[in-house]
Amino acid sequence: MKKHVVFIGAPGSGKGTQAKKLMDDFGFQHLSTGDLLRKEIGKHTDLGQEVKSVLDKGELVSDELMIKLLLANCCPEKESYIFDGYPRNKTQAISLEEDVLQGAELKAVYFSLNDELLVERLANRRICRECSSIYNLKTHPPAQAGICDQCGAKALYQREDDHEEVIRHRLGVFHSKVRLMLDYYSEKGLLIEIDGAMKVEAVYQQIIAGIEGKY
Numbered sequence: 401m402k403k404h405v406v407f408i409g410a411p412g413s414g415k416g417t418q419a420k421k422l423m424d425d426f427g428f429q430h431l432s433t434g435d436l437l438r439k440e441i442g443k444h445t446d447l448g449q450e451v452k453s454v455l456d457k458g459e460l461v462s463d464e465l466m467i468k469l470l471l472a473n474c475c476p477e478k479e480s481y482i483f484d485g486y487p488r489n490k491t492q493a494i495s496l497e498e499d500v501l502q503g504a505e506l507k508a509v510y511f512s513l514n515d516e517l518l519v520e521r522l523a524n525r526r527i528c529r530e531c532s533s534i535y536n537l538k539t540h541p542p543a544q545a546g547i548c549d550q551c552g553a554k555a556l557y558q559r560e561d562d563h564e565e566v567i568r569h570r571l572g573v574f575h576s577k578v579r580l581m582l583d584y585y586s587e588k589g590l591l592i593e594i595d596g597a598m599k600v601e602a603v604y605q606q607i608i609a610g611i612e613g614k615y
């Protein structure tokens with residue numbers, strides 16, 4: 401049976417960056433529910449419009465829609481997944497195990513980080529529309545403004561919800577739901593807590609040690 405990892409962390413805590421590394425080194429599939437939702441918005445359907453209005457406000461999409469989206473986009477008996485951005489609350493955590501994974505092994509990695517650092521990171525985050533590489537204008541800027549070092553596309557952009565007011569709202573939403581979910585994983589002995597303020601490579605080593613030790 402395949403093994404899976406859940407990444408729990410506030411927006412900007414480094415989940416996407418670490419997921420990319422684990423994917424490259426260990427062959428995990430990266431499943432970001434935020435990316436799935438943004439793809440839905442890009443299709444300009446009625447559902448996409450509805451989803452956009454929720455994302456623009458920094459609110460959460462309903463649990464019912466999320467589980468449908470997840471079931472339609474993963475195949476956990478064939479691939480090992482990093483679930484990035486899902487679950488966001490305890491109800492989703494239970495759905496993931498009961499409806500999606502159905503007994504497959506799971507570990508939860510929590511990236512802990514203080515809010516001021518998160519706001520700073522998100523406000524400076526730029527993403528490549530073509531290859532999804534992530535930059536930070538202060539700590540990891542592209543060599544040429546607006547151009548992706550990885551794929552060369554002139555496609556770096558700032559997410560609509562990465563502006564300070566929305567960021568602070570998203571952080572509030574995150575904190576209000578996360579405690580119960582962490583307690584849930586901790587009681588099951590599945591939780592690995594990482595200091596998300598460390599450098600990318602140090603965070604990565606902690607994740608690997610945590611995951612390997614726990615399986």
Ligand code: AMP
Binds near residue numbers: 486561
């Ligand atoms: P992210 O890219 O993970 O920061 O997600 C961006 C936005 O997508 C969030 O602010 C939510 O509006 C929505 N979203 C992503 N994942 C979920 C989820 N598991 N449940 C509800 N809403 C979600």
